[in-house]
Every structure is written in structure tokens, then in C-alpha cells.
Amino acid sequence: MTTSATAPVPALELPATVEGFRAQFLRNLSFSGGVTLDEASVNDRYLALARTVRDFLMVHWLHDQHRQAEEQPKTVCYLSAEYLLGDQLDNDLLAGGLTEAAEGAMAACGIDLDELRRHEIEPGLGNGGLGRLAACFIDSLATLGVPSIGYGIRYEYGIFRQTFEDGQQVEQPDAWLTLGAPWEQPRPEAAQTVSFGGRTETDAAGASRWIPGWNVSAVPYDYLVPGFGNDRVNTLRLWRAKATDAFDLRIFNSGDYEQAVRAQTFAENISKVLYPEDSTPQGKELRLQQQYFFVAASIRDFLARLPEGFDLARLPERVIFQLNDTHPVIAVPELMRVLVDERGLEWDAAWAVAQQCFAYTCHTLLPEALEVWPVELLGRLLPRHLEIVYRINEEFLDAVRARFGDDEMRIRDMSIIAEFPVRAVRMAYLATVAGAKVNGVAELHSQLLRDKVLPAFAEFFPQKFTNVTNGVTPRRFLRLANPGLSGLITEAIGDGWITDLERLRALEPLAEDAGFRASFAAVKAANKARLNDVLQARDGMRVGDGHLIDVMVKRLHEYKRQLLKVLHVVSEYEGVVSGRVPLDALQPRTVLFGAKAAPGYAMAKRIIHLINAVGSVVNADPRLEGRLQVLFPPNYNVTLAESVIPAADLSEQISLAGKEASGTGNMKFALNGALTIGTDDGANVEIRELVGDENFFLFGMTEPEAEQLGRDGYHPAEFYQADAGLRRAIDLIASGAFSGGDRSVFEPIVSNLLYDDRFMVLADYASYMAAQERVDAAYADPDGWTRSAILNVARCGFFSSDRSIRDYIERIWHTPPTA
Numbered sequence: 126m127t128t129s130a131t132a133p134v135p136a137l138e139l140p141a142t143v144e145g146f147r148a149q150f151l152r153n154l155s156f157s158g159g160v161t162l163d164e165a166s167v168n169d170r171y172l173a174l175a176r177t178v179r180d181f182l183m184v185h186w187l188h189d190q191h192r193q194a195e196e197q198p199k200t201v202c203y204l205s206a207e208y209l210l211g212d213q214l215d216n217d218l219l220a221g222g223l224t225e226a227a228e229g230a231m232a233a234c235g236i237d238l239d240e241l242r243r244h245e246i247e248p249g250l251g252n253g254g255l256g257r258l259a260a261c262f263i264d265s266l267a268t269l270g271v272p273s274i275g276y277g278i279r280y281e282y283g284i285f286r287q288t289f290e291d292g293q294q295v296e297q298p299d300a301w302l303t304l305g306a307p308w309e310q311p312r313p314e315a316a317q318t319v320s321f322g323g324r325t326e327t328d329a330a331g332a333s334r335w336i337p338g339w340n341v342s343a344v345p346y347d348y349l350v351p352g353f354g355n356d357r358v359n360t361l362r363l364w365r366a367k368a369t370d371a372f373d374l375r376i377f378n379s380g381d382y383e384q385a386v387r388a389q390t391f392a393e394n395i396s397k398v399l400y401p402e403d404s405t406p407q408g409k410e411l412r413l414q415q416q417y418f419f420v421a422a423s424i425r426d427f428l429a430r431l432p433e434g435f436d437l438a439r440l441p442e443r444v445i446f447q448l449n450d451t452h453p454v455i456a457v458p459e460l461m462r463v464l465v466d467e468r469g470l471e472w473d474a475a476w477a478v479a480q481q482c483f484a485y486t487c488h489t490l491l492p493e494a495l496e497v498w499p500v501e502l503l504g505r506l507l508p509r510h511l512e513i514v515y516r517i518n519e520e521f522l523d524a525v526r527a528r529f530g531d532d533e534m535r536i537r538d539m540s541i542i543a544e545f546p547v548r549a550v551r552m553a554y555l556a557t558v559a560g561a562k563v564n565g566v567a568e569l570h571s572q573l574l575r576d577k578v579l580p581a582f583a584e585f586f587p588q589k590f591t592n593v594t595n596g597v598t599p600r601r602f603l604r605l606a607n608p609g610l611s612g613l614i615t616e617a618i619g620d621g622w623i624t625d626l627e628r629l630r631a632l633e634p635l636a637e638d639a640g641f642r643a644s645f646a647a648v649k650a651a652n653k654a655r656l657n658d659v660l661q662a663r664d665g666m667r668v669g670d671g672h673l674i675d676v677m678v679k680r681l682h683e684y685k686r687q688l689l690k691v692l693h694v695v696s697e698y699e700g701v702v703s704g705r706v707p708l709d710a711l712q713p714r715t716v717l718f719g720a721k722a723a724p725g726y727a728m729a730k731r732i733i734h735l736i737n738a739v740g741s742v743v744n745a746d747p748r749l750e751g752r753l754q755v756l757f758p759p760n761y762n763v764t765l766a767e768s769v770i771p772a773a774d775l776s777e778q779i780s781l782a783g784k785e786a787s788g789t790g791n792m793k794f795a796l797n798g799a800l801t802i803g804t805d806d807g808a809n810v811e812i813r814e815l816v817g818d819e820n821f822f823l824f825g826m827t828e829p830e831a832e833q834l835g836r837d838g839y840h841p842a843e844f845y846q847a848d849a850g851l852r853r854a855i856d857l858i859a860s861g862a863f864s865g866g867d868r869s870v871f872e873p874i875v876s877n878l879l880y881d882d883r884f885m886v887l888a889d890y891a892s893y894m895a896a897q898e899r900v901d902a903a904y905a906d907p908d909g910w911t912r913s914a915i916l917n918v919a920r921c922g923f924f925s926s927d928r929s930i931r932d933y934i935e936r937i938w939h940t941p942p943t944a
């Protein structure tokens with residue numbers, strides 16, 4: 126929004142008292158909702174409540190906007206195609222210090238606040254870890270008072286809603302906007318025009334310019350991002366695509382009504398749906414349209430906030446664009462185009478600016494997940510940007526030659542343009558060349574990024590590479606999700622931990638305090654009961670009484686190895702039903718899965734089917750007397766995570782070493798007092814270092830060992846032959862025991878494991894089973910287990926996203942300290 130720097134903030138009064146809250150709520154109910162209290166539906170009440178919360182926050186937002194327009198501080202623009210926000214109501218009440226006022230006001234109106242809480246539909250504008258990280262980061266940016274704007278896309282349909290039919294995933298559209306979107310503020314007057322297509326022309330002076338073929342309008346929808354307890358409110362600005370009036374009118378006036386409507390549909394498709402792939406990018410045109418759409422609108426939007434006549438050579442003093450993976454990397458040629466073609470900077474001056482305005486975070490290690498855009502597509506959709514990328518590449522390769530001579534191997538290796546299998550732009554290379562910094566998301570990942578993914582670049586630009594280990598917001602994932610544990614912690618050490626998570630260290634001595642351990646165990650038990658209520662109402666499921674709750678929740682991907690967990694379950698089951706293992710030797714467990722598979726990822730969907738199939742058989746077999754249960758509630762999302770994580774005893778983080786960049790679920794579980802069974806991968810490494818070996822169940826190959834095995838030639842069938850337990854488990858699946866005797870259903874999984882097994886499930890099986898035995902033994906000593914759980918909580922303060930953001934400030938952004 127354009128606010129004049131000198132205009133005073135209007136003196137708004139909204140007393141955060143029960144009475145003040147009630148009055149505003151009733152105003153919203155009548156004037157915005159058009160209903161009276163006694164005729165209001167649940168939805169009416171929910172909308173009025175949400176608007177009331179927004180009103181309170183808006184007072185602070187206006188204040189911050191004015192201050193920032195006046196002070197013109199260096200601003201972090203976080204560019205992310207995904208924000209997996211989760212429910213807003215409780216988060217915003219907590220941050221704004223409004224919880225008591227809202228509770229009192231709802232009680233005074235005879236309204237059940239919990240019913241309204243349950244009514245909320247979370248905005249699922251992300252796939253998994255990367256999107257949730259963006260949401261944690263904007264929370265921390267606001268809490269630390271960093272001037273910042275989150276930019277993204279207002280998808281009309283977020284991540285699909287998952288249902289199961291006969292155990293198989295079926296995707297339903299996520300129509301999250303249908304009941305009204307009370308948290309957002311449309312800003313049609315701040316719309317930006319974004320162009321596509323057309324051609325380039327060379328003018329008399331030899332300069333190239335873009336003659337676009339078509340435009341869309343980008344309309345911003347603002348979400349308020351309140352800091353915790355600091356009266357700061359930042360902006361999350363999400364763009365929606367609309368047909369431009371001009372485009373519409375021209376066709377409309379020509380009398381072709383149908384064509385006009387088609388044009389509108391075409392334009393509005395751009396922000397219609399979130400791509401549900403969380404790796405293996407498909408190179409789809411609409412996806413590139415989405416990326417350019419939000420990035421072009423965001424850059425224009427930010428530049429419009431600068432004072433008139435601002436010298437763009439000084440842009441790096443005012444902004445850093447943080448690129449959340451390669452998805453927004455088309456921002457690099459876009460900024461160059463704006464600076465050179467529209468604002469008249471010389472190329473070299475513009476490039477010097479751009480190189481200081483961008484930084485790039487990589488979130489993957491899988492080569493197939495690195496985004497590339499075919500030159501043919503880029504040239505058709507963004508012809509001027511393609512020219513700019515070519516020029517960046519030419520100058521970069523000149524610099525490489527100047528340093529290393531005409532080493533054609535190296536040039537081909539480092540070129541931003543790949544030649545095979547089709548000529549294409551390597552977005553990670555472009556980001557690395559353009560960015561002031563490149564970071565991985567955990568120590569091990571950053572190391573592998575330098576050594577394996579971008580080694581030639583790490584050699585060329587050693588100073589660019591750095592690490593920022595991920596973190597999670599303690600507000601949502603401890604304070605809100607686990608009120609029981611939060612209360613216990615606050616009772617013991619005060620509430621400073623909410624914004625200074627390292628203070629949890631002060632809990633360490635309490636691990637030796639029997640009274641504290643008893644209270645801690647009681648909280649865990651209460652959280653299990655609460656999970657039961659949620660699962661019962663949601664899916665008619667319940668966890669077993671006195672069971673160890675063993676949880677694996679994350680996107681379904683082969684590298685994450687849900688199959689390893691399935692093999693453990695099948696082995697335990699087989700042991701009992703074959704009579705080799707006496708039933709009372711089995712530690713009672715409920716294994717809880719949550720996972721969505723990308724709709725086009727056939728193997729992932731088959732694994733979902735297998736989990737459900739194993740669950741049906743195991744849960745129904747009377748021989749187990751309920752001592753082993755498998756639950757797979759559908760549609761795992763942020764809301765369900767908030768019930769599952771606090772109830773978990775065991776956190777499964779079992780990716781093949783060297784494949785999981787960081788993981789953030791691992792942090793959330795440890796912080797809530799679950800013990801981790803995990804490989805030496807991603808942030809597991811740092812968790813284990815902090816909590817101590819004795820409070821962590823490590824298993825499996827290390828990254829160098831897995832690499833070595835791959836080089837030596839990995840033959841999974843040899844592991845199958847050599848291990849009787851493994852053989853029995855795989856044979857049972859292959860026999861059709863979980864598919865009504867039909868051996869064909871899971872045959873592709875079995876043969877994949879035996880003859881391909883890219884992620885070395887069989888190689889780690891024995892070690893995993895042994896680690897699970899250590900788990901069972903440890904759980905048999907409840908007091909010892911609780912001691913370890915407390916130490917996990919006490920030692921995981923490092924994993925606050927506040928710390929991550931401080932690291933970004935110090936290592937990458939160099940934004941000034943702010944109050």
C-alpha cells in the first residue's frame with residue numbers, strides 16, 4: 126500500500142478488554158456479516174470473530190506501515206511459492222495478546238469458542254517442509270521485528286484434501302475459500318500488471334526491448350503477520366491473477382463474448398491451484414507462469430514503496446530478496462530487465478545491484494529435484510528474460526575462462542544452460558551465480574551442497590556458500606500445540622522461552638526431579654487422550670491404551686523410506702502370528718502414519734495403499750490382541766500435526782543418509798519430548814549432537830558409507846537372502862497376505878525393493894530392527910524414557926526459527942538490528 130511518509134497514524138482505539146472485544150465482535154456481526162447474534166450461524170460467528178481479531182491487529186499494522194515508509198529500512202522480501210500457514214485464529218489471538226479478551230467476549234455472548242476453532246479451514250498453500258518453513262520464518266521475522274514482506278501466490282485451491290478409497294489415495298479439491306476468507310485484505314488498488322509472451326525488438330541504439338503478447342493483472346491479498354507480544358505486524362502479500370480490463374474489453378467490444386470469457390479463465394488459471402509435486406519438477410508451462418507472475422508483481426510492488434527519485438544503484442541498501450529454493454529464481458532476469466530496460470541503468474551497474482539483492486536457499490539434494498526450464502518454453506513465454514539469462518551466462522563463463530582457461534569440460538559443467546537432453550536453463554546455477562549467498566538448510570546438507578551438488582561453484586565462489594540450519598516457531602509448535610507442556614515449562618522456568626528458546630536449558634536439572642518427571646509424563650498421557658478425541662471425531666480411530674506412540678508423518682517419498690517402517694511393522698506382526706515371538710514380548714505400540722503422495726507419483730501411491738493394507742490386516746488380527754495397531758488418518762496437515770506431535774513418544778526420521786536436506790518435523794517432535802529414531806541425515810545430525818547419543822536411537826549407514834555401497838555396486842537381493850527376518854517380511858507382502866491373496870497388487874513394490882531399491886531400504890533394515898529393539902527396551906523403563914524426553918526438550922532450543930532468522934541476518938541479510 127502506498128502511504129505517505131508524513132501522514133500521522135490515525136488515533137485508533139480498540140481496547141483489548143472483554144468489553145472492547147465484544148463490542149467490536151458485535152459490530153462485525155451486524156455491519157460486516159449482516160446478522161444478529163441470535164440468528165448467526167457458526168460460520169457467521171466465525172467470520173465476525175476472525176474479522177475482529179484482524180481489526181485489533183490492523184491498528185498495529187497501520188502503525189508499522191507508517192514507520193517503515195518513514196524510516197525506509199532495509200527490508201527482507203521473502204519470495205516463496207508456498208506458505209503452509211495452518212490455522213490463523215489461535216495464532217493471532219496468542220500473538221496479539223487477545224486470547225483472554227476473546228474467551229471472555231465469546232462467553233459473554235454465549236458462544237462456544239472451541240466450536241469456532243474447529244470451524245476454521247487452514248490455508249494449505251504449500252506442500253510440506255519448504256512451505257511450512259516459510260510460515261515459521263514469517264512468524265519469526267515479525268517476532269524479531271525485522272522489516273519484511275512475505276510474497277507468494279494466493280492459490281484458489283491449496284494442497285489437495287486426501288481421502289482413502291479401498292486404502293488408496295483419492296485427491297479432492299481444497300476449496301478453502303468457499304466459506305469466506307476473513308483473514309485476508311484484498312488491495313485491488315495496488316494491483317500490478319504482469320506481461321507474458323510476444324517478442325523482443327532491437328531499437329536504433331542496439332538495445333533490446335520486450336513487446337509482450339498478453340498481460341494479466343496481479344491483485345494483492347494481504348495477510349497480517351503478528352509478532353508475538355511485540356505489537357509488530359508484518360505483511361504476507363499473496364497475489365491473485367485476474368484478467369486485465371483492457372484485455373477483456375478489447376475482445377468484448379469486438380462482440381466475441383465467449384472469447385472474452387475464455388480469456389478471463391485463461392488469465393485466472395495462473396493462481397488457480399498449487400502444484401502438488403514436492404520434488405521432480407515437471408517443467409509445466411503453467412508452473413513457470415505462476416513463478417514469473419508472483420515474482421514480477423512482487424518486485425514491482427517493492428520498488429513502488431521507494432521514495433520518488435530513489436537512486437536504484439543503492440537498492441541493496443533497501444532490500445534483499447531471499448529466494449526460497451529455485452521456484453522464484455526468474456526474479457533474477459526480471460530485476461535485470463526492470464533496471465536496464467525500464468529504469469535505464471547500464472548493464473554492469475544493474476548486475477552489480479542484482480548480485481547484492483538476491484540470496485538463494487537450496488532445499489534439496491536429489492539431482493532430479495533441481496529445476497530446469499527448457500529454453501524453448503522460456504523463450505516463448507519470456508523472450509526478453511531468455512536473452513538476459515544468455516548474457517548473464519556468457520559473462521559468467523568468460524569469468525570462468527579467465528580464471529581456469531579454456532577447460533571445455535568445466536565450462537559445460539558450469540554453464541547456466543544445459544545442452545542435454547534438451548537445451549534448458551538450470552535455475553539453481555542461475556541463482557548461485559546471481560546470489561550474494563547460497564545456503565543449505567542443515568550443516569550436513571550445506572556440506573554436501575558444496576561437495577556434491579555445486580562443487581564447481583563452491584570452488585569458484587567459496588565465500589558465497591554458507592549454512593543456516595532450519596528451525597520451527599515455538600509459538601505454534603510448542604506454546605499453542607502443547608498447552609500442557611507449555612504450562613509445565615512456564616511453571617518451572619517462566620515464560621521467557623517463548624521468544625528465547627535456549628532458555629529451555631534450564632529444564633535440564635529437572636530431568637532428575639521425580640516430581641517433575643511425573644508431571645511431564647502426565648502431560649504426555651493427557652496429550653494422548655486429546656489426540657484420541659481428535660482422531661475419534663475426525664476418523665473414528667483411537668490409539669491403544671498404554672501404547673508407545675510411534676509416528677511417521679511427512680510427505681510420502683521413497684527417499685524418506687516409509688517402506689522401512691512398513692517392514693518393521695510386518696516383521697513384528699509376522700513374528701507373533703508365526704508363533705516365533707510370544708505375544709507378551711511385544712511392546713504395545715500404535716504406529717501412526719500421515720502422508721500425502723504427489724498425484725502423479727505412482728510408487729508413492731502404491732506405498733500408501735500398502736500401509737493401509739497392512740493396517741487393515743494387523744488391526745483386525747485377534748492374535749495380536751490389539752498390541753500392535755497401525756493408524757493412517759487421511760489428509761495429514763498442519764492442524765492434525767498440532768494434535769499428533771505433542772502425543773508422540775517416538776519420532777521416525779529414517780531417510781537414507783545424504784537425502785533429507787534437513788527435516789523440520791524432526792525438530793518439532795524432539796521439542797515436544799518425543800525421542801528420535803533416525804539416521805545420520807539432515808538436521809538429525811545436529812539434534813543428536815545436542816540431545817546426546819544416549820537420548821537418540823541412531824541407526825543405519827552414514828552418508829559416506831551409503832555412497833561407498835553405491836559405488837561398490839548395491840545388490841539388495843543379497844541383503845534379502847542373508848537376513849531371515851527380512852525375507853519373511855518381504856515374502857509375506859509378496860504372498861498376497863495384505864491384498865486378499867492377490868500377489869500382483871504389491872508386486873511392483875517387492876520387485877523394486879529386491880532389484881532396484883534406490884534408497885537402500887534393505888541395506889539399513891537390520892540396523893533399523895536392532896534400533897527398534899533398543900526402543901522397546903528403553904520404553905520398558907518409563908522413568909528412564911521420561912528423563913530422556915525431558916532432556917530432548919531442554920536441549921532443543923537451538924531449533925527455534927528465531928535462531929534461524931538471526932543466522933540469516935548475521936550471515937546473509939545484514940539488516941540492521943531492530944527493536
Ligand code: 26Q
Pocket residue numbers: 252253254255256258400401402403404405406407408412452488489496566595785786787788789807
Ligand atoms: C517444483 C517445480 C514444479 C513443481 C513442484 C516443485 C516443488 C515444490 C515443492 C519442488 C519442491 C518442493 C518442496 C520441497 C521441500 O519441501 N523440501 C524440504 O524443505 C524442508 C525445509 O528446508 C527441508 O527440511 C526438507 O528436508 C526438504 O525435503
